[in-house]
Amino acid sequence: MNDTLFALPVIDRLSPSLTRRLIGEVPVLVVDHPRVRGAVSLQGGQLLAWQPADGAPGLWLGERNAWTAGTAIRGGVPLCWPWFGTVAKPSHGFARVLDWDLVSHETTGAGVVLVLRLEASDVTRALWPHEFTLTTRISLGATCSIDIETTGEHDSTAALHTYLAVGSLGGATVSGLGGHYRDNLLAVNVDDAGGEVTPTGHIERVYTAPEGVSAVRDETLGRIVRLAHREASDVVVWNPGAELAAGMADLADEDHLRFVCVETGRVGTPLESAPGRPARLGVTLSVSPMG
Secondary structure, three states: OHHHHHOOOEEEEEEOOEEEEEEOOEEEEEEEEOOEEEEEEOEOOEEEEEEEOOOOOOEOEOOOOOOOOOOOOOEOEOEEOOOOOOOOOOOOOOOOOOEOEEEEEEEOOOOEEEEEEEEOOHHHHHHOOOOEEEEEEEEEOOOEEEEEEEEEOEEEEEEEOOEEEOOOOOOEEEEOOOOOEEEOOOOEEEOOOOOEEOOOOOEEEEEOOOOOEEEEEEOOOOEEEEEEEEOOOEEEEEEOHHHHHHOOOOOOOOHHHHEEEEEEEEEEEEEEEEOOEOEEEEEEEEEEEOO
């Protein structure tokens, strides 16, 4: 999928390393820098691709996305806000299906930094009666950082829903998760969990006392992806498994075997924004060969 993004016709060149392009109805910003390649959708303020110059793609992105306006994009790092899950419609909030504004961009020797913004509108007020400004800062280079900041007076839940590319489901172990989780499939709480899991099928766990850094040790690809969480109260591990994936129009056969979602979240403990006191959530991804 990455090659498709980088082959899209250029509509506008914003800098030597940054171009604006279109896939279907969705405008995307494509980064082609000596240190990194990547892509960000203006719909959802969503990172779609990140690939350091000396490595393989870090994220999984679906081949069956509709790329129509207002339709959520499967893969990359969807931004779930101002709610997580199915507590209201649209699922996982409206931030991931609305168009964001590009506020600024900067190119350095290390990579490219993009700042995007979403503000309250008649559309958002009809779904959630609060004034807000939501900003995301995406830094692409040898590492990848995503930071969100929300201002206003409100509580919200959120997740950076990272789809990590793996060689095969069952061949990647997630650690640094802490000893307690809520199993949403079994509707039970589990203590003394050991802090790691190797997903092999449908899994939906909310780890409520995670360590500051989670790691995905991928035996098939021979690499370790580390996620350094900032201001997180939870880390969610998710994969739809074969049965659920078969009913998802935007997943091809066996797509679920190629990713594991490790999500930096504020699920159990909401983000609290107040005048002069914005709320923040962030993650930094890094990749290293398995030692």
